[in-house]
Amino acid sequence: MKRFLYTSFILLVFSAAVGAQNPEQRTPRISRGGDRQNRGRQTENNRGLPELTVRAQIMNEQLAQDIGNARWMRVIYREIDLVKEKNTPLYYPLQEISGMKNLFTTMFQLVSDGKIDVYKYLPDYESFEADNLLSFKDMLDNFNIFYEEMPAGGGNPVRYVINASDIPSQEVRAYIVKEAWYFDQNNSVYDVNTLAICPIAFMISDIGEQRTPMFWVKYEDLRPYIKNNYIMTSNMNNAKTFTVDDYFRRRMFDGEIVKTENLMNLALLQYCPTPDSMLAEQQRIENQLKAFNDSLWIQPDTTVALSRKEAKKAARATRASAKKNSGVTSDDNKSAAKKEKAPKQQKEEKPAASKSAPARSIRRR
Numbered sequence: 262m263k264r265f266l267y268t269s270f271i272l273l274v275f276s277a278a279v280g281a282q283n284p285e286q287r288t289p290r291i292s293r294g295g296d297r298q299n300r301g302r303q304t305e306n307n308r309g310l311p312e313l314t315v316r317a318q319i320m321n322e323q324l325a326q327d328i329g330n331a332r333w334m335r336v337i338y339r340e341i342d343l344v345k346e347k348n349t350p351l352y353y354p355l356q357e358i359s360g361m362k363n364l365f366t367t368m369f370q371l372v373s374d375g376k377i378d379v380y381k382y383l384p385d386y387e388s389f390e391a392d393n394l395l396s397f398k399d400m401l402d403n404f405n406i407f408y409e410e411m412p413a414g415g416g417n418p419v420r421y422v423i424n425a426s427d428i429p430s431q432e433v434r435a436y437i438v439k440e441a442w443y444f445d446q447n448n449s450v451y452d453v454n455t456l457a458i459c460p461i462a463f464m465i466s467d468i469g470e471q472r473t474p475m476f477w478v479k480y481e482d483l484r485p486y487i488k489n490n491y492i493m494t495s496n497m498n499n500a501k502t503f504t505v506d507d508y509f510r511r512r513m514f515d516g517e518i519v520k521t522e523n524l525m526n527l528a529l530l531q532y533c534p535t536p537d538s539m540l541a542e543q544q545r546i547e548n549q550l551k552a553f554n555d556s557l558w559i560q561p562d563t564t565v566a567l568s569r570k571e572a573k574k575a576a577r578a579t580r581a582s583a584k585k586n587s588g589v590t591s592d593d594n595k596s597a598a599k600k601e602k603a604p605k606q607q608k609e610e611k612p613a614a615s616k617s618a619p620a621r622s623i624r625r626r
Contacts, residue, residue, distance in 0.1 A: 328441055328443045328445070330446075331441075331445050331446075332446045333443065334443040334444075335441070335550070336442075336456075336521065336522040337440050337550075338519050338520035338528075339438045339440065339518055340435055340437055340461075340519045341514050342435050344434060345515055348514050350492045350508060351492075352364075355430050355431045356426070357425065364487070365428075365429075366430045367487060367490060368478060371483070371486055373397055373423065375397075376486070377478060377483060379394070379395045379478050380393045380394060380477045381394075381476065381477075382475065385526060387459075395476050397421065401421065401423075404429065405464075406429060407424070408427070429462055429464075433462050436459065437459040438459075438509075439455075439457040439459075440454060440456060442550055444553075453512070455480045456479070456480060457477050457479050457480055458477070459477050462474075480509070484506055488506040489504060490504055494508070518542075529543070
């Protein structure tokens with residue numbers, strides 16, 4: 262018994278000595294304050310744009326609409342004019358005010374921080390391949406945006422510093438939105454999916470104002486950062502109840518069709534020379550999209566049996582309209598009815614009874 266207690270005591274002393282020599286093997290403790298502050302510094306940069314967490318990435322993948330199994334699909338290009346009042350939530354404020362910023366300012370900051378990739382704008386088609394990537398420096402040089410080069414650490418050779426007033430958010434007054442209308446037969450879903458967005462800058466040059474598309478950005482890459490960007494959508498209601506993602510998903514914008522994918526790859530302007538023909542073609546395409554949706558579902562029977570009161574009212578209205586159309590009033594009808602009635606037969610006058618002479622009583626006799 263004494264030997265067992267002595268052996269146990271020796272083992273306890275030895276384990277305590279090993280723990281003192283290797284403090285990193287101790288049980289870790291959770292620090293709530295410091296870890297939370299460090300985590301906040303790691304997830305946000307100087308611009309206030311949060312890093313995507315694993316949960317945000319999973320949610321973005323769930324919101325992504327898979328149109329690979331679609332049995333019917335039509336790709337539509339719409340131009341959103343930011344001068345229109347319905348589209349102004351994407352244009353104002355021109356500069357960031359109290360955390361509020363317009364769509365292009367958000368896109369520009371994401372590109373400068375390397376959070377999203379942008380692709381070159383090609384006149385005939387758009388390619389989202391790695392060969393068509395547009396670097397941030399090339400974008401700054403192509404559109405004459407002022408910047409300063411400063412050395413950067415962490416393996417980056419240089420850092421581009423742009424003043425907030427030099428971001429051309431005021432010149433971007435339109436967007437081209439590429440969307441796909443599709444029908445998924447497996448899920449019986451008819452919906453629209455926003456594929457990509459292209460900002461259009463109106464730059465002033467020596468020959469006047471030029472309309473220049475800047476770049477393409479995939480909407481799936483942009484959505485995680487704009488789904489928490491709240492905007493004001495009405496002049497009457499100043500509460501910020503919708504985000505930029507809601508603005509596109511709910512289709513709250515007003516966009517005109519400028520192109521559809523076709524075999525000849527022609528825009529509407531190429532085969533609609535006049536404004537009237539352009540408007541007629543846009544309306545025809547909108548009607549085709551609506552007609553395809555209506556043809557998918559069985560329409561309910563709209564014939565409803567009328568109640569007794571409704572039937573009486575309908576019959577009364579029918580008779581009134583028939584009388585009005587015939588040109589005969591109710592008084593005429595009454596007089597005509599009286600005339601049609603057979604005259605009453607006059608009562609034959611009975612001949613007056615002749616008076617007889619008074620008869621004598623025979624009792625006295």
